[in-house]
Amino acid sequence: MKPAGLALHQAARAVLPGGVNSATRYVGSPYAFVAAEGARVTDADGTHYLDYHAAFGAVLLGHNAPVVNEAVARALGGVDLMGIGVTRPEIELAELVTELIPSAETTISTMSGSEATAQAVRLARAVTGRPLLVKFQGCYHGWHDSVARNVISPPERAYARDPLSAGLLDEAVDSTLIAEFNDLDSVRACFERHPERIAAVILEPVPHNVGALLPTQEFVEGLRALTTAHGSLLIFDEVITGFRHALGGYQQVCGVMPDLTAFGKAMGNGYPVAGLAGRRDLMARYESDVLLAGTFNGHPVTTAAAVATMTYLRDNPDFYHRTHRLGERMRSGLSDILGELSTSATVAGFGGVFAVYFTSGPVRGYRDLLRNDGDAYRVFHRRMTEAGFLMLPMALKRNHISGAHTEADIDLTLEAARDVLKSMHTEGLLPGA
Numbered sequence: 001m002k003p004a005g006l007a008l009h010q011a012a013r014a015v016l017p018g019g020v021n022s023a024t025r026y027v028g029s030p031y032a033f034v035a036a037e038g039a040r041v042t043d044a045d046g047t048h049y050l051d052y053h054a055a056f057g058a059v060l061l062g063h064n065a066p067v068v069n070e071a072v073a074r075a076l077g078g079v080d081l082m083g084i085g086v087t088r089p090e091i092e093l094a095e096l097v098t099e100l101i102p103s104a105e106t107t108i109s110t111m112s113g114s115e116a117t118a119q120a121v122r123l124a125r126a127v128t129g130r131p132l133l134v135k136f137q138g139c140y141h142g143w144h145d146s147v148a149r150n151v152i153s154p155p156e157r158a159y160a161r162d163p164l165s166a167g168l169l170d171e172a173v174d175s176t177l178i179a180e181f182n183d184l185d186s187v188r189a190c191f192e193r194h195p196e197r198i199a200a201v202i203l204e205p206v207p208h209n210v211g212a213l214l215p216t217q218e219f220v221e222g223l224r225a226l227t228t229a230h231g232s233l234l235i236f237d238e239v240i241t242g243f244r245h246a247l248g249g250y251q252q253v254c255g256v257m258p259d260l261t262a263f264g265k266a267m268g269n270g271y272p273v274a275g276l277a278g279r280r281d282l283m284a285r286y287e288s289d290v291l292l293a294g295t296f297n298g299h300p301v302t303t304a305a306a307v308a309t310m311t312y313l314r315d316n317p318d319f320y321h322r323t324h325r326l327g328e329r330m331r332s333g334l335s336d337i338l339g340e341l342s343t344s345a346t347v348a349g350f351g352g353v354f355a356v357y358f359t360s361g362p363v364r365g366y367r368d369l370l371r372n373d374g375d376a377y378r379v380f381h382r383r384m385t386e387a388g389f390l391m392l393p394m395a396l397k398r399n400h401i402s403g404a405h406t407e408a409d410i411d412l413t414l415e416a417a418r419d420v421l422k423s424m425h426t427e428g429l430l431p432g433a
Contacts (some may be wrong), residue, residue, distance in 0.1 A: 002045045002047075005031035007044075008032035009026075009032060027393050030043035031044065036064060037062075037064050038062045039404040039405045039409055040063075049388050049389065049390035050405075051390045052390060052399035052400055052401070057240050057265050057353075057398075057400045058265040059266075059269060059400075060403065061309060061403045063402075065403075067308050068308045071304045072308075075300050075304035078300065081300065086298070089304055092307050093298070093303050094106075097277050101238075101248050101252075102248045102257060103257040103261055104261060105280040106283040107276065108275055108277075108286065109275045110264075110275055110276065110297055111297065111299070113239035113264035113265060113274045114143050115294065116142075116274045117202070117262045119262075119292070120202065120262050121235075123260065123276075123286075124260065126289065127233070127282055132194055133177065133200055134190050134201040134202070135176055135177070135203070136203050136207065137158055137159055137178050137366040138151060138152070138366040138369065139202075139203055139207045139210075140204070140209035141204075145168045149173050149178070150178050151164060152396055153366075158366060158367075181207055182215060182219045182364045182365045183219075184218070184223070187201065196230075198230065199232060199233065200227070201223055202237055203223070204239075204240065205250035205254065207366075208240045208241065208398045209240075209396075210369055211369070211396050212348040212354070212398050213364065213366075215254070223256075224258075233259040234258045235258055235259065235260045235262065236250070236260070236261045238250060238262060239265050239274065240266075242263035242264070242265070243313060244265075244352065244400075245351040247317075260277070261276070261278060266309070267309055267310060268302055268305040268306040273299075273305060323401055323402070327354060327401050330410050330413065331354050335347045337414070337417060337418050345430070345431070346360065352402070353399065354401070355396075357372050358377050358380075359371040359373060372395070374396075378395060380420060381394070383424075389417075
């Protein structure tokens with residue numbers, strides 16, 4: 001039992017729908033948190049956890065990173081929200097974005113990744129004069145109507161009409177076409193069915209919202225060629241991959257330049273800041289007929305957090321070598337354990353991100369994930385959380401290694417995972433064992 005946390009949850013339910021401010025925050029115990037530092041968090045009942053949830057990947061350097069906290073403290077003594085003109089920190093942030101993201105010529109700030117992708121979709125429709133969008137089954141691009149469909153779909157609704165919410169406009173949902181990740185033919189088919197009607201193709205370069213599907217080089221290069229040939233834009237949603245996998249995002253890794261890039265989450269190490277960047281000629285439409293609005297865009301506190309985080313990453317290139325090394329240590333360790341148990345499971349990931357699919361490989365697209373044993377996945381993540389390793393106990397979710405994790409943390413996690421997986425094997429809960 002978690003009496004203090006449960007009491008807070010019950011108090012929250014009296015004033016918040018479901019007791020949370022975002023649907024996926026309620027997973028049962030632990031119900032509420034009171035402290036966070038480095039790679040560890042503490043719940044309301046005093047239980048400590050090694051954190052791999054990392055606020056869906058928003059925490060990159062570690063909780064309460066001193067370099068970020070100090071920058072925020074300094075910002076509180078300067079100019080606050082003006083709502084007119086511009087401030088020096090906003091310019092510094094834009095200069096960093098255009099310096100670090102390979103495809104960024106100019107940029108705008110938003111407060112969330114959903115706002116950034118909404119801006120990208122609107123801009124793409126404006127510059128092409130076309131109504132339709134292509135997204136991939138399993139990718140999540142925010143809560144707005146244009147993209148709120150077909151993420152973790154059950155088999156009977158995968159690739160069909162699967163909106164994420166009631167209250168969406170039918171016209172908006174049906175203006176977004178669904179293709180299969182790592183399958184260029186499925187994208188070609190969309191262009192063939194709707195010639196000169198597709199404004200853009202939007203994708204997570206690594207679909208982390210269903211774990212960690214990795215793109216083939218042929219696929220991302222093919223998307224670039226297809227969109228160019230058909231006069232459509234290519235949008236990379238790097239809200240998760242941006243700054244986490246490389247200083248310039250996954251586009252730096254794969255060498256493919258999109259027309260527009262949405263980014264956010266890890267850039268502010270937990271502060272609400274995001275943005276959109278792209279070609280100068282496209283972004284110039286914000287100076288004429290495409291609306292750019294948002295009272296809190298470029299807020300001095302969140303901007304300070306982003307500048308501090310990105311500057312730290314730029315000035316400490318070993319950060320990525322280290323988190324990638326720890327990620328590989330975790331992935332190889334989990335693979336060894338699962339191999340010893342002869343279970344049908346695949347460990348995936350990139351950089352400091354890892355995910356366990358309870359299905360045999362290879363796992364290239366969402367069709368392969370339809371074989372995933374969701375019950376085994378949820379049991380594994382639930383038991384790891386109960387053992388003190390905070391992971392989101394929902395199907396097809398990834399886990400994150402921050403700059404605050406150590407080799408000892410990874411080894412401790414692998415030791416706990418061995419115990420959890422062995423017990424699941426004994427109980428007959430692992431597929432193929």
